[in-house]
Amino acid sequence: MTAILEAKDIVKRFGGLVAVNRVSLTVNEGEIFGLIGPNGAGKTTFLNSIAGTFKPNAGVVRFLGRETTGFRSDVMCKLGMSRTFQISQPFPKLTALENVMVSAVFGNERGAVRDPEAWSRQMLDFVEFPMPPDTRADNLNTVQLKRLDLARALASKPKLLLLDELAAGLTTGELDDLMAIIRKIRDSGVTIVMVEHIMRVIMGLCDRIVVIHYGEKIAEGTPEEVAHDPKVAEAYLGEKYIL
Amino acid sequence: MARSSVQSTIVFEVLRRLTTAAGITIILSVVAVIVSAVVAGPFTLVNAIVTGGMWALLAVGLSLVFGVMNIPNFAHGEFFMVGTLVSYLVFTPLHKYLRQNPSSVLSTVAPFAGIFAALLVGALLGVVVEKLIFFQLRRRSREQWVMNSFLLTVGLSVVMINGHQLLWGTNFKGIPRYWDVKPIDLFGVNISMDRAVALGLAVVTIAIFWFFLMRTRTGRAIRAVAQDETGAQMVGIDLNRIQVLTMALSSALAAMAGASLLFMFPSYPTVGLKPLYVAWYVVILVGLGNVAGATIGGFLVALLQTLTSYFIGVGWEDVVPTALIILILLFKPSGLFGSEVKGVWEQ
Amino acid sequence: MQKTETVSARAGRLGNGLLSILNALGITPLGLALIILLAILPFIPPFDREDLLRWLVGAALIAAQAIAFDFTTGYINVVNFGFAAFLGFGAYTSALLAVDFGISPWIGMFVGALASGGLGFFTGVLTLRLRGIFAAVMAWFVGLALLGLARNLVDITRGPMGLSVPTFLETASNRPYFYIILVMLLITYLVLRWITSSHIGLAFKAIGQNIEAARASGVNPTFYRVFNFTVQCAFAGWLGGFYAHYYGILTPQLMHTSHTVEVLAIAYVGGRGSIWGGAFIAFPFIFFIEWLRSSLTSLPGLHLVIYGLLLILVMIFYPGGVAQFYYWIADRVGKARRGSAEQSG
Ligand SMILES: Nc1ncnc2c1ncn2[C@@H]1O[C@H](COP(=O)(O)OP(=O)(O)O)[C@@H](O)[C@H]1O
Ligand SMILES: [Mg+2]
Numbered sequence: 029m030t031a032i033l034e035a036k037d038i039v040k041r042f043g044g045l046v047a048v049n050r051v052s053l054t055v056n057e058g059e060i061f062g063l064i065g066p067n068g069a070g071k072t073t074f075l076n077s078i079a080g081t082f083k084p085n086a087g088v089v090r091f092l093g094r095e096t097t098g099f100r101s102d103v104m105c106k107l108g109m110s111r112t113f114q115i116s117q118p119f120p121k122l123t124a125l126e127n128v129m130v131s132a133v134f135g136n137e138r139g140a141v142r143d144p145e146a147w148s149r150q151m152l153d154f155v156e157f158p159m160p161p162d163t164r165a166d167n168l169n170t171v172q173l174k175r176l177d178l179a180r181a182l183a184s185k186p187k188l189l190l191l192d193e194l195a196a197g198l199t200t201g202e203l204d205d206l207m208a209i210i211r212k213i214r215d216s217g218v219t220i221v222m223v224e225h226i227m228r229v230i231m232g233l234c235d236r237i238v239v240i241h242y243g244e245k246i247a248e249g250t251p252e253e254v255a256h257d258p259k260v261a262e263a264y265l266g267e268k269y270i271l
Numbered sequence: 272m273a274r275s276s277v278q279s280t281i282v283f284e285v286l287r288r289l290t291t292a293a294g295i296t297i298i299l300s301v302v303a304v305i306v307s308a309v310v311a312g313p314f315t316l317v318n319a320i321v322t323g324g325m326w327a328l329l330a331v332g333l334s335l336v337f338g339v340m341n342i343p344n345f346a347h348g349e350f351f352m353v354g355t356l357v358s359y360l361v362f363t364p365l366h367k368y369l370r371q372n373p374s375s376v377l378s379t380v381a382p383f384a385g386i387f388a389a390l391l392v393g394a395l396l397g398v399v400v401e402k403l404i405f406f407q408l409r410r411r412s413r414e415q416w417v418m419n420s421f422l423l424t425v426g427l428s429v430v431m432i433n434g435h436q437l438l439w440g441t442n443f444k445g446i447p448r449y450w451d452v453k454p455i456d457l458f459g460v461n462i463s464m465d466r467a468v469a470l471g472l473a474v475v476t477i478a479i480f481w482f483f484l485m486r487t488r489t490g491r492a493i494r495a496v497a498q499d500e501t502g503a504q505m506v507g508i509d510l511n512r513i514q515v516l517t518m519a520l521s522s523a524l525a526a527m528a529g530a531s532l533l534f535m536f537p538s539y540p541t542v543g544l545k546p547l548y549v550a551w552y553v554v555i556l557v558g559l560g561n562v563a564g565a566t567i568g569g570f571l572v573a574l575l576q577t578l579t580s581y582f583i584g585v586g587w588e589d590v591v592p593t594a595l596i597i598l599i600l601l602f603k604p605s606g607l608f609g610s611e612v613k614g615v616w617e618q
Numbered sequence: 619m620q621k622t623e624t625v626s627a628r629a630g631r632l633g634n635g636l637l638s639i640l641n642a643l644g645i646t647p648l649g650l651a652l653i654i655l656l657a658i659l660p661f662i663p664p665f666d667r668e669d670l671l672r673w674l675v676g677a678a679l680i681a682a683q684a685i686a687f688d689f690t691t692g693y694i695n696v697v698n699f700g701f702a703a704f705l706g707f708g709a710y711t712s713a714l715l716a717v718d719f720g721i722s723p724w725i726g727m728f729v730g731a732l733a734s735g736g737l738g739f740f741t742g743v744l745t746l747r748l749r750g751i752f753a754a755v756m757a758w759f760v761g762l763a764l765l766g767l768a769r770n771l772v773d774i775t776r777g778p779m780g781l782s783v784p785t786f787l788e789t790a791s792n793r794p795y796f797y798i799i800l801v802m803l804l805i806t807y808l809v810l811r812w813i814t815s816s817h818i819g820l821a822f823k824a825i826g827q828n829i830e831a832a833r834a835s836g837v838n839p840t841f842y843r844v845f846n847f848t849v850q851c852a853f854a855g856w857l858g859g860f861y862a863h864y865y866g867i868l869t870p871q872l873m874h875t876s877h878t879v880e881v882l883a884i885a886y887v888g889g890r891g892s893i894w895g896g897a898f899i900a901f902p903f904i905f906f907i908e909w910l911r912s913s914l915t916s917l918p919g920l921h922l923v924i925y926g927l928l929l930i931l932v933m934i935f936y937p938g939g940v941a942q943f944y945y946w947i948a949d950r951v952g953k954a955r956r957g958s959a960e961q962s963g
Contacts, residue, residue: 113830117830121827130821180835343751412937426930430927437920551755587770593766597760
């Protein structure tokens with residue numbers, strides 16, 4: 029097992045608030061890695077610090093064996109780390125196809141995607157995007173936007189994919205579809221880090237899990253180990269998601 | 272031992288404050304004031320302070336509209352222009368009448384009548400503009416609001432400038448002075464009554480405005496909207512009312528500044544352009560949405576302009592501040608006293 | 619029988635080939651018709667009158683500027699509010715080269731383009747960390763500083779007194795000038811349209827619509843924004859060169875914000891992000907305005923009031939401008955055609 033991503037003692041502060049406090053974790057190639065914790069725990073902030081949305085205040089990020097701490101997000105994307113957003117971030121005036129094409133064209137070293145348009149169509153099919161590819165993104169609903177975001181993230185041919193609450197707001201049927209798609213992505217050789225709240229998804233997909241609470245890592249292990257960790261139960265007490 | 276460490280931390284803290292961008296600016300301007308008073312003579316200084324007060328009025332209004340409504344107002348100078356025009360139209364007939372029928376009471380009241388009329392018309396126009404233009408856009412689309420509302424104000428500015436030209440022509444409509452009285456003697460410097468009143472008005476208005484924003488319910492509501500629109504709505508603040516009020520206040524302040532400076536800026540269609548630049552200089556300098564900073568910034572920019580035209584030459588008073596502001600933006604994009612206000616960094 | 623068939627088939631193929639070339643260039647058949655109309659217009663009365671030819675030249679110049687303006691506004695979503703100053707910078711560069719060093723206007727205008735492009739690069743870098751409106755204000759300040767320089771460096775620019783500039787040609791006729799600017803207009807359109815319809819254009823739209831997502835998709839906003847600004851300003855400077863050597867007199871007034879507003883209004887009414895919209899409406903618009911100005915001398919400023927009102931109305935009620943209207947019609951027509959084809963088939 030080789031590590032694809034190593035984060036060491038990541039710290040991110042917003043003014044006085046320490047949103048992420050010395051979180052370390054290692055993600056191995058080929059696994060689905062879960063990042064869970066109550067709302068406001070700092071999961072999104074952790075992803076942002078890794079993916080270059082902003083620089084962490086302290087800590088080291090190693091991706092594919094090289095240090096990438098503080099790299100910009102477009103550079104990270106080109107290196108092979110792409111991500112979806114908790115609140116989908118489409119290009120509103122572009123069609124779904126063009127949305128995906130942006131990442132197919134620019135998300136990789138030039139020439140990695142021969143025919144960006146065909147590849148983008150393929151990605152839309154892959155995520156089972158339910159609308160015609162020429163639908164403008166500002167005509168899509170939240171669920172469709174999440175699919176589009178996923179297709180966009182995949183189009184850059186990432187080696188590591190960060191998913192931020194992709195399953196939020198889905199019905200049970202849609203959840204099953206999504207889980208199948210995520211498995212398909214993993215089987216195609218992409219490592220996945222997913223932030224998720226929905227227990228069924230986490231238990232059903234993740235190989236390993238890290239629990240973050242108030243910006244700190246409080247537990248790590250397989251889903252079963254984490255589920256039986258008393259610290260975790262305590263952290264979630266009063267929350268509606270009880271492990 | 273403990274005391275000296277406390278003292279040293281205070282000294283340290285003061286030093287730290289003084290070496291921030293804001294601190295350095297204030298120190299530099301104090302030095303500039305002293306130098307200019309010695310070299311250029313106190314009159315230059317008085318001029319800088321009088322125009323500074325008016326720039327502050329303008330900048331406060333511009334800043335407020337941006338903070339509360341997220342509108343970068345390009346037509347702000349045109350409300351200044353309306354102020355000069357209204358005051359001219361009200362004051363000149365009164366003045367003519369006075370020449371035939373001298374009356375000490377009326378001659379004291381007439382300038383204020385002009386300025387007050389400008390204030391009213393400015394406020395009214397602000398309401399009309401909000402209802403007829405901004406409200407209409409807000410109702411239809413809020414996407415890319417900052418840029419789109421900016422373009423609306425560009426259109427508005429063109430309409431107002433050329434509307435003036437259409438109705439009143441391009442000739443200068445000015446007055447030599449509001450008050451035919453002897454200048455006031457202050458520490459050996461002669462200050463004309465007009466300048467004194469303009470400064471007094473600026474100071475009083477800013478004080479009242481300050482009190483209004485900080486201490487009254489409505490003022491608090493305005494600040495609440497500036498900080499968090501959704502939150503403000505949740506506690507029951509009527510957003511529409513606040514927006515109308517803000518626009519009215521801002522335009523009234525600009526119009527009042529124009530009216531008070533009629534003796535320096537005769538009314539003509541594009542008279543608002545320079546005040547517009549200046550208000551923008553100030554607001555960028557101190558950070559958009561920073562109303563307190565805008566007050567200080569108004570005086571700073573006026574001082575800078577006065578010194579530039581004295582030491583470098585007339586005509587350069589816009590070039591030098593521009594260059595300086597470009598530099599400041601380069602190194603400190605949030606402005607000298609900048610806090611990152613809502614809307615500043617989002618697109 | 620067979621022979622005629624092959625001839626008509628060959629003609630058909632030729633036509634198709636031509637169409638596909640035009641399509642690759644970004645010119646629709648309708649667009650081609652309009653270009654041809656423009657090309658012969660100077661010989662059709664009353665447009666062969668010198669005063670109307672002058673309007674035509676002015677309109678074509680504005681049209682080209684509107685294209686360059688939309689290249690930035692409609693794509694990366696930053697308004698270059700100092701646009702006129704960049705135009706003026708190119709104009710002064712070319713003019714001063716001709717006046718002081720005797721360099722041919724034909725070379726000077728390209729040097730002017732380079733100079734403006736360089737300044738655009740600098741401004742692009744300057745405005746990088748600023749978003750939307752702040753970038754616009756910053757570009758505006760750069761423009762104001764340039765305007766101030768042109769006004770105050772009287773020794774070089776002769777300031778408000780005006781700099782008289784050698785013209786391109788000896789002739790007093792406006793017709794040759796119209797063909798020069800028409801070619802420049804076409805080049806501006808073809809180059810900018812080519813860039814925007816390539817992948818670079820996709821990157822422009824991406825950073826203009828959602829900078830965070832663009833970054834996450836691997837687009838480097840810094841590069842594309844500066845690139846866009848540089849290209850726009852270079853074209854502005856080039857067109858400025860034409861201005862200088864056509865009108866033969868330069869004053870700092872050219873760099874004034876009101877000129878930017880004029881171009882902006884036309885680009886917006888024409889339709890953001892279409893490239894051609896502003897150029898299309900520039901002709902009827904400028905003619906209407908000029909006609910108004912010349913026939914209603916008693917009402918100075920009325921034409922600009924109309925500019926302003928139109929900008930406001932379009933911004934509020936029809937933000938897509940004329941281009942959107944055209945696409946809407948084209949969509950309608952396309953649907954109707956498909957409908958009737960289905961019925962008959
Ligand atoms: N840009 C920001 N500025 C200030 N505070 C932030 C910002 N982003 C997140 N936070 C704060 O950091 C904490 C962690 O947020 P987040 O990472 O979004 O949590 P999660 O994704 O686990 O729900 C929260 O308290 C949130 O309010
Ligand atoms: Mg989150």
